[in-house]
Amino acid sequence: MLKALCHCLNCHKTTSSTYSTNWVVPQPAFKVVKGEPTTYAAAGGSGNTAKRQFCNQCSCVMWTESPVFAGIVVVKAGVMDDGAFEKFKPASETFTSRKPGWVPCIADATQFPEAWQAAAPAKE
Structure with a gap:
């Protein structure tokens, strides 16, 4: 599981802050165990549709x-319990080109000026 901060404009608006704090989870390992979320779909910074899922109880x-x-x-x-933020150390930051200049980079985190990019496979 990758831990990352996102500085995209949608995350600025969604969080009313300078970034969102995220765990990147493979789809097969993800499961909703309770409740039915509300979906909001909008064009993201890439122009593709991003679907955000909201709690229909607390929003x-x-x-x-x-x-x-x-x-x-x-x-x-x-949204995680059990001291999630204390255990969280971002491995990367995305959309750093949109990060306010007064927000420092996270030490040792890979910086992506735009969207996160998977590492290219090694050439043999």
């Missing part, structure tokens, strides 16, 4: 899915 954003990151679910870390 918090729970996760996002998009064709840009097919096969994965981006879970908002704030």
Whole structure:
């Protein structure tokens, strides 16, 4: 599971902050165990439709899915219990080109000026 901060404009608006804090989970490992979320679909920074899932009880954003990151679910870390933020150390930051200049980079986190990119396979 990848832990990442996202500085895209949609995350600015969704969180009313400078970034969202996310766990990137493979689709097959993701399962909703209770409740039925409400979906909001809108064009993301890439122009593709991003679908954000909200709790229909408290309205918090729970996760996002998009064709840009097919096969994965981006879970908002704030919905997790048991001290999730204390255990969270981002491995990457995405859309850093949209990050306010006064927000420092996370030490040792891979920086992506735009969307997250998987590492290219090694050439033999």
